[in-house]
Amino acid sequence: MSRVFVASVGLVPIGDQWHKSISDLMVEAALKALDKCPWAKPDRIIVGNMFSGASSSQEHLGALLASCLGLKGVPAFKVEAACGSGGVAVHEGYVAVKAGLADVALVVGVEKMKDILTPQATKALAMAEHADYTQVVGTTFISLNALIMRYYMEKYGVTREEMAAFPIIAHKNAVTAPHAQFKRAITLQDVLNSPMISDPIRLLDSSPAGDGAAAVLLVSERYASKENLVEIIASEVANNYFLVVEREDPLFLEATYIALKRALDKTGLKITDIDFFEIHDAFTITAALSLETMGLSERGKAPRDALNGKFELNGEFPISTFGGLKARGHPVGATGVYQVAEAYLQLTDQAGPNQVKGAKYGLTHNFGALDITTAVHILKRVG
Amino acid sequence: MSRVFVASVGLVPIGDQWHKSISDLMVEAALKALDKCPWAKPDRIIVGNMFSGASSSQEHLGALLASCLGLKGVPAFKVEAACGSGGVAVHEGYVAVKAGLADVALVVGVEKMKDILTPQATKALAMAEHADYTQVVGTTFISLNALIMRYYMEKYGVTREEMAAFPIIAHKNAVTAPHAQFKRAITLQDVLNSPMISDPIRLLDSSPAGDGAAAVLLVSERYASKENLVEIIASEVANNYFLVVEREDPLFLEATYIALKRALDKTGLKITDIDFFEIHDAFTITAALSLETMGLSERGKAPRDALNGKFELNGEFPISTFGGLKARGHPVGATGVYQVAEAYLQLTDQAGPNQVKGAKYGLTHNFGALDITTAVHILKRVG
Numbered sequence: 001m002s003r004v005f006v007a008s009v010g011l012v013p014i015g016d017q018w019h020k021s022i023s024d025l026m027v028e029a030a031l032k033a034l035d036k037c038p039w040a041k042p043d044r045i046i047v048g049n050m051f052s053g054a055s056s057s058q059e060h061l062g063a064l065l066a067s068c069l070g071l072k073g074v075p076a077f078k079v080e081a082a083c084g085s086g087g088v089a090v091h092e093g094y095v096a097v098k099a100g101l102a103d104v105a106l107v108v109g110v111e112k113m114k115d116i117l118t119p120q121a122t123k124a125l126a127m128a129e130h131a132d133y134t135q136v137v138g139t140t141f142i143s144l145n146a147l148i149m150r151y152y153m154e155k156y157g158v159t160r161e162e163m164a165a166f167p168i169i170a171h172k173n174a175v176t177a178p179h180a181q182f183k184r185a186i187t188l189q190d191v192l193n194s195p196m197i198s199d200p201i202r203l204l205d206s207s208p209a210g211d212g213a214a215a216v217l218l219v220s221e222r223y224a225s226k227e228n229l230v231e232i233i234a235s236e237v238a239n240n241y242f243l244v245v246e247r248e249d250p251l252f253l254e255a256t257y258i259a260l261k262r263a264l265d266k267t268g269l270k271i272t273d274i275d276f277f278e279i280h281d282a283f284t285i286t287a288a289l290s291l292e293t294m295g296l297s298e299r300g301k302a303p304r305d306a307l308n309g310k311f312e313l314n315g316e317f318p319i320s321t322f323g324g325l326k327a328r329g330h331p332v333g334a335t336g337v338y339q340v341a342e343a344y345l346q347l348t349d350q351a352g353p354n355q356v357k358g359a360k361y362g363l364t365h366n367f368g369a370l371d372i373t374t375a376v377h378i379l380k381r382v383g
Numbered sequence: 384m385s386r387v388f389v390a391s392v393g394l395v396p397i398g399d400q401w402h403k404s405i406s407d408l409m410v411e412a413a414l415k416a417l418d419k420c421p422w423a424k425p426d427r428i429i430v431g432n433m434f435s436g437a438s439s440s441q442e443h444l445g446a447l448l449a450s451c452l453g454l455k456g457v458p459a460f461k462v463e464a465a466c467g468s469g470g471v472a473v474h475e476g477y478v479a480v481k482a483g484l485a486d487v488a489l490v491v492g493v494e495k496m497k498d499i500l501t502p503q504a505t506k507a508l509a510m511a512e513h514a515d516y517t518q519v520v521g522t523t524f525i526s527l528n529a530l531i532m533r534y535y536m537e538k539y540g541v542t543r544e545e546m547a548a549f550p551i552i553a554h555k556n557a558v559t560a561p562h563a564q565f566k567r568a569i570t571l572q573d574v575l576n577s578p579m580i581s582d583p584i585r586l587l588d589s590s591p592a593g594d595g596a597a598a599v600l601l602v603s604e605r606y607a608s609k610e611n612l613v614e615i616i617a618s619e620v621a622n623n624y625f626l627v628v629e630r631e632d633p634l635f636l637e638a639t640y641i642a643l644k645r646a647l648d649k650t651g652l653k654i655t656d657i658d659f660f661e662i663h664d665a666f667t668i669t670a671a672l673s674l675e676t677m678g679l680s681e682r683g684k685a686p687r688d689a690l691n692g693k694f695e696l697n698g699e700f701p702i703s704t705f706g707g708l709k710a711r712g713h714p715v716g717a718t719g720v721y722q723v724a725e726a727y728l729q730l731t732d733q734a735g736p737n738q739v740k741g742a743k744y745g746l747t748h749n750f751g752a753l754d755i756t757t758a759v760h761i762l763k764r765v766g
Contacts, residue, residue, distance in 0.1 A: 001483070021515055045622075053436045057518060059510040060465040060625075063756040067625035073641040075620035077471045077756065081460040082443040088460045092475065099482030100384070127442040132404055135440060237458035239428075242443075242450035258456040373446040373460060 002220040004097045005229040006379065007104075008036035009341035010215035014181040014329030016114045017211035022049075022056040026065045026110045029213035033106070034069075037217055039226070042069075044102035045076035048089030048109040049333035052078075054124040055112045065108060075102075082128030082368030083282065085109065086214070086336025087237070087375025093218045094235040094377075103220045109337030110213040121209055125332065128369040130242050142206065142283075144244065144370060146198035149285035152251055153200065156300025158288075160200065164191040165306035166287040167204050167326050173313060174323025176353035179338075181210045181329030205284040207324075212331035214338040230347045232340075234263035234378040240371050253293040255374035256365065260294055263363075263376045271295050274378070275359035276318040276346060278339035280367045282325045290365060291319070318356050321346060336366035336375055347381040385603040387480045388612040389762065390487075391419035392724035393598035397564040397712030399497045400594035405432075405439040409448045409493045412596035416489070417452075420600055422609070425452075427485035428459035431472030431492040432716035435461075437507040438495045448491060458485075465511030465751030466665065468492065469597070469719025470620070470758025476601045477618040477760075488601040492720030496592040504592055508715070511752040513625050525589065525666075527627065527753060529581035532668035535634055536583065539683025541671075543583065547574040548689035549670040550587050550709050556696060557706025559736035562721075564593045564712030588667040590707075595714035597721040613730040615723075617646035617761040623754050636676040638757035639748065643677055646746075646759045654678050657761070658742035659701040659729060661722035663750045665708045673748060674702070701739050704729060719749035719758055730764040 010032025012025055020028070026047065034040065047061040058064070062076035081088040086109030093105035113121050125141045126134075134144070152158065167186060174180035186204060194203040218232070240255035241247055247254065264271060271294060279294075281287035288302040296317050297305045305311065311319040322328045322342045325335060343362035345351045356362075360381045367374040393415025395408055403411070409430065417423065430444040441447070445459035458479075464471040469492030476488035496504050508524045509517075517527070535541065550569060557563035569587060577586040602609070623638035624630055630637065647654060654677055662677075664670035671685040679700050680688045688694065694702040705711045705725045708718060726745035728734045739745075743764045750757040 023513075023515065050442060051436055053434055053507070053510055056514055057506070057510055058514040059433060059463055060512075060751055060755065062464055063622040063751065064513065064625055066622045067629070067755070072623060072637065073621045075471075075474070076622045077462055077464040077468075077475075077620070079460055079462055080442055081445055085460075088458075091458070092460075095482055095484055096478055098484070099478055101478055101481070123440070124436070127436055127440055129443075130406075130447065131439055131441040132406065237460070238456045239446040239449045239459045240455060242447055246450070254455065368443055368446065372443065372450070 001098055002100055004094050004232045005219050006232060006344045007040060007217045007219045007223065007226060007229055008033045009344045011179040011341055012213045013179045014210040014212035014331055022052050022058055022110060022112050023064055023068050025211060025213035026108050027068045029108050029215035030065060030069060030106060033215040033217045040104045040217055040219060042071065042104045042106035043074060044096050044105040045074055046089045046093050046105065046107045047078045048086035048337055049078055049111060050080055050082055050085050051124040051127065055116050081373040083332040084336060084366050084368030084373040084375055085333035087366030090216060090336060090340050090377060091235045091237050091375050094232055097218050097220050103222055105218040106215065107218060107337060108213060108215045109334030111331035111333040112211045113209040113331055114211050133243055142201060143198045145283045145285055146201045148250060149200055152285055158300060158303050161188060162303035162307060163284050164188050165303050166281060166284045167191055169306060169311055170281060170320045170324040170326035173321055173354060174327035177322035177328055180323040180327055181208055182327045201283060207282045207326050207330035210329040210331050212329060212334050214334050214341050216337055216340050228348050229382045230344045231380045231382055232377055233267050233380045236262040237375045239373050242372055244370060251289060253289050253371035255371045256290060256293045259374045259376040263378050267378055269361065274361045274363045276321050276356045276362050278342055278364040279319050280325060280365050281320055282330055313356060321354050321356060339364035339366055340377055343379045347379055384481055385483055387477050387615045388602050389615060389727045390423060390600045390602045390606065390609060390612055391416045392727045394562040394724055395596045396562045397593040397595035397714055405435050405441055405493060405495050406447055406451055408594060408596035409491050410451045412491050412598035413448060413452060413489060416598040416600045423487045423600055423602060425454065425487045425489040426457060427479050427488040428457055429472045429476050429488065429490045430461045431469035431720055432461055432494060433463055433465055433468050434507040434510065438499050464756040466715040467719060467749050467751030467756040467758055468716035470749030473599060473719060473723050473760060474618045474620050474758050477615055480601050480603045486603045486605055489598065490601060490720060491596060491598045492717030493596040494714035494716040495594045496714060497594050516626055525584060526581045528666045528668055529584045531633060532583055535668055541683060541686050544571060545686035545690060546667050547571050548686050549664060549667045550574055552689060552694055553664060553703045553707040553709035556704055556737060557710035560705035560711055563706040563710055564591055565710045584666060590665045590709050590713035593712040593714050595712060595717050597717050597724050599720055599723050611731050612765045613727045614763045614765055615760055616650050616763045619645045620758045622756050625755055627753060634672060636672050636754035638754045639673060639676045642757045642759040646761050650761055652744065657744045657746045659704050659739045659745050661725055661747040662702050663708060663748050664703055665713055696739060704737050704739060722747035722749055723760055726762045730762055
């Protein structure tokens with residue numbers, strides 16, 4: 001069993017990329033990562049993506065990327081787990097390197113969301129939910145989260161103003177993030193005045209649609225002497241029951257809890273040993289539930305903790321250090337790879353103004369639908 | 384590194400399954416496999432599928448299956464590599480068990496092709512080819528194979544009648560295959576009189592559209608003392624250049640060659656040590672090219688060898704022992720799993736009238752598009 005390191009990353013700025021096809025985006029991210037490691041020739045390629053078929057009439061992304069890079073004879077394929085596709089793709093790269101079946105695994109997450117109209121994108125995203133039980137009653141992914149948010153606010157007596165703390169933090173961090181979709185700060189009034197999407201979720205409670213691709217190059221311990229490595233010391237994936245109504249407590253993210261517990265158990269770390277957290281803040285409510293499930297806030301208290309500065313870049317538990325899903329952007333199948341790449345930047349002191357000073361451990365947390373499939377990674381500074 | 388065994392399989396008969404959703408199909412195959420091993424609780428689930436989004440508005444199949452089976456906390460996701468999705472899914476299950484990260488990996492391949500109309504299915508299948516270069520000029524997957532078939536027949540002076548040997552063998556073997564889509568023999572005249580689809584490919588040169596699901600339960604050496612095990616002694620995946628025009632020799636399947644060579648090298652076997660071959664006979668031409676690339680026939684000679692009985696069930700190198708893609712059926716993302724399941728049946732003497740007597744080694748060969756992504760498995764009888 002080999003140790004597994006991130007050797008380099010490549011990030012395509014997220015936004016409207018009308019002029020680039022899905023293969024263009026994959027190749028751009030891959031080359032950015034590969035150019036930094038001329039010694040590394042990928043012997044495995046894994047692409048995380050959710051709906052390239054619906055957006056681009058294109059499947060077979062793994063071999064497509066390999067071929068575009070001029071590679072032949074490489075195991076290459078796509079991994080899909082809805083919005084958790086990127087995190088699971090990193091996990092599968094990790095597994096192959098750990099098993100000694102790959103020395104250099106190139107993992108790319110990609111999604112094109114802006115080539116299709118909003119109703120089509122909404123329909124594509126709904127494929128993360130059960131066609132026979134959820135889609136069929138007209139529930140969209142956002143209306144599902146709206147029900148959860150309303151329940152949360154009522155159960156814990158949390159105000160609309162308090163909830164807004166999360167998008168405000170995310171946008172603040174994105175201002176200086178080169179690859180972020182929205183490099184601008186927002187105020188409480190901006191959130192409260194933004195259009196209602198699905199009551200109580202407003203526009204600024206929601207992660208945006210965007211085109212993007214991110215790459216991470218994973219290498220085995222054969223390359224442990226190379227510079228600028230970050231070690232992946234845990235990679236865990238877990239599922240939860242598909243339908244929220246099947247869950248004992250819809251406000252507790254059980255897949256997150258299980259994956260996190262396994263990751264902490266295997267590394268011997270406590271959650272408080274982690275220096276920053278790239279969480280799955282697809283909506284304001286998912287940020288709150290994630291932090292509470294992880295034990296970083298008491299139940300019902302995450303928004304107030306956020307208001308009090310606990311999750312700021314210079315706070316006790318920095319989150320979404322480059323803007324998170326809310327402001328860095330959320331090209332769904334790519335997001336989990338962006339998160340691991342961002343953790344790499346933090347742990348090699350390449351985060352610029354977004355640097356979490358002296359960070360030694362970083363955690364990424366990426367899920368599909370509402371915590372149906374969750375991937376948790378813990379990364380560690382080397383040296 | 385653990386050894387990897389197939390402990391049981393589950394096969395859904397292929398055909399028109401209008402009354403079953405994609406989750407119904409997955410669950411049926413999975414339960415058939417799990418029921419035979421009450422001692423086995425999956426700790427990893429991998430689903431091979433190509434276009435559930437296009438056919439069923441459903442992604443997130445891994446967690447969907449896990450949830451339908453009442454499982455929580457399991458790593459579960461979908462793997463996609465066009466028509467090679469099933470073979471790659473088995474490979475990923477193999478990797479996880481080999482790495483010691485799973486003791487019981489449930490691998491299910493599934494595809495629903497009959498809920499959508501033929502033009503939609505043709506469009507969905509074309510997603511295996513490059514959207515920017517192949518789809519855009521109106522090439523369908525079948526017209527691409529037609530060009531290759533014409534080139535092959537002209538180059539080697541092979542007649543239309545000789546080519547027909549392959550579908551005739553496939554249909555003959557399917558007659559007694561319980562899960563086959565077409566349990567009927569066909570004659571040379573049937574092939575020659577069948578409708579022209581894309582000259583020179585006729586209807587009976589083409590694998591059919593069908594709904595199906597297959598499951599294989601992979602277990603680690605922790606369960607090596609269980610009965611009815613078959614060992615997977617090689618699992619290799621390789622890619623070839625995406626566009627056929629990029630290839631030096633369009634009649635040589637380089638991904639197949641590379642994956643096969645690695646599998647043989649790792650096991651120390653010669654190709655002639657293998658007792659039967661589940662090949663990717665999606666079209667008559669792909670059967671011929673596969674056998675020639677594997678070295679079982681000289682270039683341009685496979686159809687004549689077929690006519691001479693070399694590939695019959697009782698011949699020197701039996702192929703498509705339950706009817707292959709042509710007659711057992713080809714629910715695309717499921718096919719690679721059907722093949723491994725069939726090899727399991729052969730190597731545990733459960734193949735009934737289709738049994739290859741005394742078979743010790745079996746090979747499965749599954750590719751996406753025309754050998755863009757190829758998965759090769761070698762399975763070995765235990766005891």
